[in-house]
Amino acid sequence: MSFETEYGEISILKEIAELLNEGTDPKEVLSGVLKKLLHVTGLQTGWIFLMDEQGNHQLIADEALPPALAHNQKQRMCQGTCWCVNKYNNRQLNKATNIMECKRIEDAIIEKAGKTCGLTHHATVPLRAGQERFGILNIGSPNKTHFKKNELALLEAVAYQIGTALKRIKLTQREQETALVAERNRLARDLHDSVNQLLFSLSLTARAGVEMTQNDEVKQTFSYIQDLAQEALGEMRALIWQLRPLGLENGLVSALRSYAEMLGLTIKTKIEGASSIPGKVEETLWRIGQEALANCKKHSQTSHVYLEFHSDKSGVTLLIKDHGCGFHYGEQHDIPSLGLKNMKNRTEALNGSFHLKSNPGNGTEIRIHIPI
Incomplete structure (x- = not known):
């Protein structure tokens, strides 16, 4: 379909708006929109980069990439930089524009990385909603070296729709996170007021x-019941802490220190840096720290733990280690427990790095770095 007519442009915008209003997963939504945009305009190739505040780009959607760009699991698209990314990061990309040539294609040709299928140029459009920026939309087609003004105007209109949808998705996710915290707080109160009190009464x-x-x-039977009730009380208090981190308003390290003391651990802490941490990062480090300290209590055979926290503009690093019994582990091996795997998954979900080091008799060390 050509998009030369005003009616055609309105029809395209309507179809894309319907897609953007349906989903809440950015990857799924943008993949569907890109495919629809190419289909209704008759263009062939496109890709969308989402960009973070540090200028790093993530390939979130692509369609019909030539072999030279799709080679090796699209590594060329996921790494390195290019003219459109540089323009975006330098805030020189404020509207839809023709990029004369694609640097990624040029590099692929020089390196003889595969067929380019006639793709040499593309148009680039920033994705934004108001002053908030999200990334860029790139559209190209074989042997097409220039986009007309009306074509760029349509792509810009689509990009505005995408930016608004991304803003809506972001706000929706934030609302869901707020609702989840509220629900956890409610559940923590209920557990404290009911089950916790019942266990305390049973112990008495x-x-x-x-x-x-x-x-x-x-006597032995009652003593056994009392011991079980005390153990259950300890588990319940730990669970309530996990549901509602009451000390987190005083800072992550303070909360983890209190949690360690509640578990009966002696903890030594070191803090470097004082930059603010995004709420999601702080929540993730809190959950990871809880799991790590609980593992120390259950498995390390020592009550002494060391915690180090470092923060600067590039990111935060959390280190937790003990000098307990340790276990056999090498980087080439699979992570041995579900708890440790959960820590790794939580870290990588925020584009962080997770490192585990342990040897029998030499304790265990966990180091997490998350960019901010």
């Missing part, structure tokens, strides 16, 4: 039973 009753009876077997 068992203690009274020990003091009231003269029968040794009955």
Whole structure:
């Protein structure tokens, strides 16, 4: 379909708006929109980069990439830089524009990386909503070296729609996270007011039973019940902490220190840097720290733990280590437990790096770095 007519442009914008209003997953939404845009305009190739505040780009969607760009799991698209990315990062890309030639294609030709299928040029459009910027949309077609003004205007209109949709998705995710925190707080209150009080009453009753009876077997039974109730109380308090980190308002390290003390651990801490941490990063480090400290309590056979926290403009690093029994582990091996895998997954979900080091008799060290 050509998009020369005004009616055609309105029809294209309507179809794309319908797609953008349906989804909440950015990757799924943008892949569908890109495919639809190429289909209705008759163009062939496109890709979308999402950009973070540090200028790093992520290939979030692509369609019909030539072999030279798709080679080796699209590594050429996922790494390195190019003219359109540089213009975006330098804030020189404020509207739809013709990029005379594609640097990634040029490099692929020089390196003889595969067929380019006649693709040499593309148009580039920034994705934004108001003053908030999200990334860039690139559109090209074999042997097409120039985009007309009306073509660029349509691509810019589509890009505005995409930017608005990304803003909506971001706000929706934030609302969901806020609702989740509120629900966790409610559940923590309910557990504290009901189950926690029942366990405390059971412990007191068992203690009274020990003091009231003269029968040794009955004493042992009540003592056993009291021990179980105390253990369950400890587990319940830990669970309530995990649901509602009451100390987090005083800072991550303060919260982890209090959690360690609640577990009966002796913790030594070191803090470097004082830059603010995004809420999502702080929440992730809190969950990872809880899991790491709980592992120390359960498995390390020591009650002494060292925690180091470093923060600067590039990111935050959290290190937790003990000098306990340790275990056999090498970088080439799979991570041995579900808890450790969860820590790694949480870290990598925020584009962070997770490092585990452990040897029998030499303790365990976990180091997490998350960019901000």
